[in-house]
Amino acid sequence: MRALAYFKKGDIHFTNDIPKPEIQTDDEVLIDVSWCGICGSDLHEYLDGPIFMPKDGECHALSNAGLPLAMGHEMSGIVAEVGPKVTKVKVGDHVVVDAASSCADLHCWPQSKHYSSKPCEACKKGSENLCTHGGFIGLGVISGGFAEQVAVSEHHIIPVPKEIPLDVAALVEPLSVTWHAVKISGFKKGSSALVLGAGPIGLCTILVLKGMGAGKIVVSEVAERRIEMAKNLGVEVFNPSKHGQKSIEVLRGLTKSHDGFDYSYDCSGIQVTFETSLKALTFKGTATNIAVWGPKPVPFQPMDVTLQEKILTGSIGYVVEDFEGVVQAIHNGDITLEDCKQLITGKQKIEDGWEKGFQELMDHKESNVKILLTPNNHGEMT
Template identity: 50%
Template sequence: MKGLLYYKSGDLRYSEEVPEPIVVNDNDVKIKIAYCGICGTDLHEYLEGPIFFPKPGAMDKISGFKLPLCPGHEMSGVVTEVGSKVTNVKPGDHVVVEASSHCSDRARYKETVSQDIPFCSACKAGKPNICKDLNFLGLGTGSGGFGQFVVYGADHVLKLPDFMPLDVSALCEPISVAWHAVELAKFKPGQTALVLGGGPIGLAAILALKGHKAGRIVVSEPALIRRQFAQKLGAEVFNPLDHKDAISDLKNLLPETEGFDASFDCSGVPVTFQTSIEALGPGGIAVNVAIWADKPIQYIPMDLTYQEKFATGSMGYVVKDFAEVIHAFEEGLIPVESARVLITGKVTPKETVQKGFKELIDHKEANVKILVTPNGEI
């Protein structure tokens, strides 16, 4: 099949001889990919990897697969074949893929990885998104959506409602990342939220908060283009560079509660981490959604203690998040055309490096989500 293969950092190659995955297990689903978003994680793999991908010569801990493999984990497509025990989808269904892989997924790869490895504590506790060996289809477990077809377990595949266009459906993955963070904040309808950073996940957080019926959403973002995107999605915007004391001025937006009910750091720099805590009202919850470099930062524990605030991190998603995002689309809480605002380009696998990766690297403020179309527009 046609696809884009990852070999190592800086080495992505278009090929028309990528091995096409086949249905092996009775719960397998084969999907013809319609659209697959280029994620910030894909960019990090290209610039600094391998991170999730196994190092050259090494094997993925879940599947036992080695490089090269096709990237791409933000997928929508059409089912073409199913295993004998699959009941939740059928050929012809439009679907999205929850791409995480964890201890329970090893059972799919009996020929390539040991079946004697016990489940980790997180998976035993029903928290597969923080599995000790967490990975993703399209990041090492197997070839992903930058190729024409994928095969994955039916428990990771969700049917789409008929009205959902396949290009917008590829956004279910980044919105699910944000949705999981909002769930961790124990967010209630009518509450207030501060989103720090207006990049792809920050903008997805606006949609996730709309899906949770947020009362007020403020996005703090220095880049004008990103603030404009946030406004299009219905958020209030705040430029921290226009304020001498940005934290106080953010809190003053909500004098009745002396700060926000929840904050979501989607930037991952020391000033946004500090703001995420200090801009909260008493008892507020700060959720780190950003992926940080492995370096320490300054932190004052009493910033939490004095007003019994909470700070936590959010990692990925679970199938339940995808199902709830799809339901939010069905209920009209996330309008299809609002989500479509995030799509800023579409490219074929052959042009993905130049018009996809390099466009996002060199002009990141002007782009949100560029979609790869391995089979042409469907």
């Protein structure tokens, strides 16, 4: 089938030769892909990888799949076929895919070295996003959404009301990343929140905070185009480059109490945003790191947390309940279609996905949020 695939380190290109997926187990669902967003993780696989993808000549530890593999994990589509034990969806339903794979998927891959293993401790406790053997559909486990079709177990499927356009539905996955982060931070309706960075994840965090009823949202950003994007979502923007050493003091003063924010979310992952995420909090505030950092450690003063009983936590990935929460929030209007559509800055066919998708994002990072790719199964580009 047609796909934009990862062949080896530094080699991602369109092909007609990726094997078409088939239903292998009774609980699997075959999906005609409608749209799939290019994620920063996809770009990093090309620029810095392999990270999640198998190395050249090797297979993925969870599924035993080898290269080439279609990329793409932020997907929406239409059910084309269901296994005999599938009850959640039927042919023709609109769906999105929870791309995180875990011990729950091992029954699909008898060739996996972990096939007969018992569930890891994280999976036993319902934290599949922390699975010891985990990985992602479209990032090495199996082929993903930059292709005509994808086949996944039923527990990966989240039905989407047909009132939600399928291009917007492709945003459910990145929104679920930030929904998970805001949820585990213990966020309470009416609270104040600081978002550090207005890239794709920062903008998704804004939408989730608005959907959960934040009383005040401030976004810290220095890039003019991203400042504009955040303002278009109706939130206040703070540019620390205009305040120098007084940035923390000014930030804290933007809250109703003038004493700092109840919650902060670091979506940038650099030393200054990490420090700001803690110092801009009020007492007993919670700082959540969503950003993915490199291997180099950063200085940390524990007393920044201890003296005011602040909480520092991290968030990674999502679980299926996060997808369900996002879909419901979009359906009932807490997260608006208008806001979602502002995050879509381009649409391309998978045949053009490298030049007009990956290259465009790498060359014009600050002016893009999400570029969606489609195999055009149902005339999505017409």
